[in-house]
Amino acid sequence: MITPPRILSIAGSDSSGGAGIQADIKTIVMLGGYAMTAITAITAQNTCGVTDVVALSPEMVAAQIDACVSDIGVDAVKIGMLGSPEIAHVVADRLESLDVPVVFDPVMISTSGSVLADAATIEAFERLMRIATLTTPNVPELAVLGGDAAMAARGVAYIAKGGDAEGPIVEDRLLRPGELPLSWTAPRIETRHTHGTGCTFSSAIATFMGQGAGLEAAIVSARDYVRAALLNAPGFGAGHGPLGHHIRG
Numbered sequence: 001m002i003t004p005p006r007i008l009s010i011a012g013s014d015s016s017g018g019a020g021i022q023a024d025i026k027t028i029v030m031l032g033g034y035a036m037t038a039i040t041a042i043t044a045q046n047t048c049g050v051t052d053v054v055a056l057s058p059e060m061v062a063a064q065i066d067a068c069v070s071d072i073g074v075d076a077v078k079i080g081m082l083g084s085p086e087i088a089h090v091v092a093d094r095l096e097s098l099d100v101p102v103v104f105d106p107v108m109i110s111t112s113g114s115v116l117a118d119a120a121t122i123e124a125f126e127r128l129m130r131i132a133t134l135t136t137p138n139v140p141e142l143a144v145l146g147g148d149a150a151m152a153a154r155g156v157a158y159i160a161k162g163g164d165a166e167g168p169i170v171e172d173r174l175l176r177p178g179e180l181p182l183s184w185t186a187p188r189i190e191t192r193h194t195h196g197t198g199c200t201f202s203s204a205i206a207t208f209m210g211q212g213a214g215l216e217a218a219i220v221s222a223r224d225y226v227r228a229a230l231l232n233a234p235g236f237g238a239g240h241g242p243l244g245h246h247i248r249g
């Protein structure tokens with residue numbers, strides 16, 4: 001048996017199973033990783049929207065991270081919804097002393113349009129972007145973070161995801177300090193079932209990096225997985241339905 005990479009997802013729970021912690025666990029396991037979680041917030045949501053959110057205490061989030069790190073160990077981390085500025089800071093405190101790849105999905109708004117991070121939480125993203133190996137904003141998140149100029153000024157590596165842009169081609173752009181930009185394009189899959197693409201993408205990158213892949217190779221493999229999962233979507237729900245993570249190899 002090959003020992004699976006130990007992947008810690010620090011994110012919110014999505015009751016409908018399409019995004020958040022649930023998407024992360026499905027992705028990590030399907031890609032051969034061992035999934036662990038530190039839940040930051042519980043959301044009641046489905047394909048149409050988020051109806052309630054409860055953030056956990058920062059102490060509880062820290063305790064979950066400590067429990068995983070001190071016993072099982074961690075090969076890579078994915079960060080998703082944080083729930084409060086205090087949680088964002090406690091996560092940054094913990095990750096500062098952990099020397100593994102960290103993929104940070106700066107979740108702000110769900111696919112269905114509900115707010116998942118307030119202004120104070122977004123301010124606290126600054127520390128996490130500096131700790132992260134890669135930050136993965138979508139189009140509106142990149143705009144809130146100040147666009148390409150502000151990201152370059154921070155000196156952080158990020159991939160600007162193009163799922164929310166218009167047009168028949170989807171482009172993801174990788175920008176790193178001191179390196180030439182890279183971009184990947186693919187024909188857009190015409191579907192409304194895109195709930196959790198960002199969560200799936202970031203946890204897939206973390207899993208591949210936890211297995212030892214370099215950043216670019218991890219991105220290529222993660223894009224392939226998201227694409228296959230989009231094509232395999234079961235079509236559930238009246239709104240933006242989940243992906244089909246259960247792809248048979």
Ligand SMILES: Nc1ncnc2c1ncn2[C@@H]1O[C@H](COP(=O)(O)OP(=O)(O)OP(=O)(O)O)[C@@H](O)[C@H]1O
Pocket residue numbers: 019109110111137138139161162163164170171172186187188189190191194195196197198199201223226227230
């Ligand atoms: N319709 C689509 N066809 C092909 N690829 C897509 C499509 N939508 C998203 N992707 C890919 O999925 C990945 C995630 O990007 P996206 O911009 O959807 O993230 P996101 O907006 O954060 O997702 P979400 O908020 O729905 O979880 C990227 O690699 C992007 O290229």
Ligand SMILES: Cc1ncc(CO)c(N)n1
Pocket residue numbers: 011012013014019020021043080081107109110111116195196197198199
């Ligand atoms: C819990 C959670 N995290 C992230 C997203 C982003 O899609 C979501 N909808 N729900």
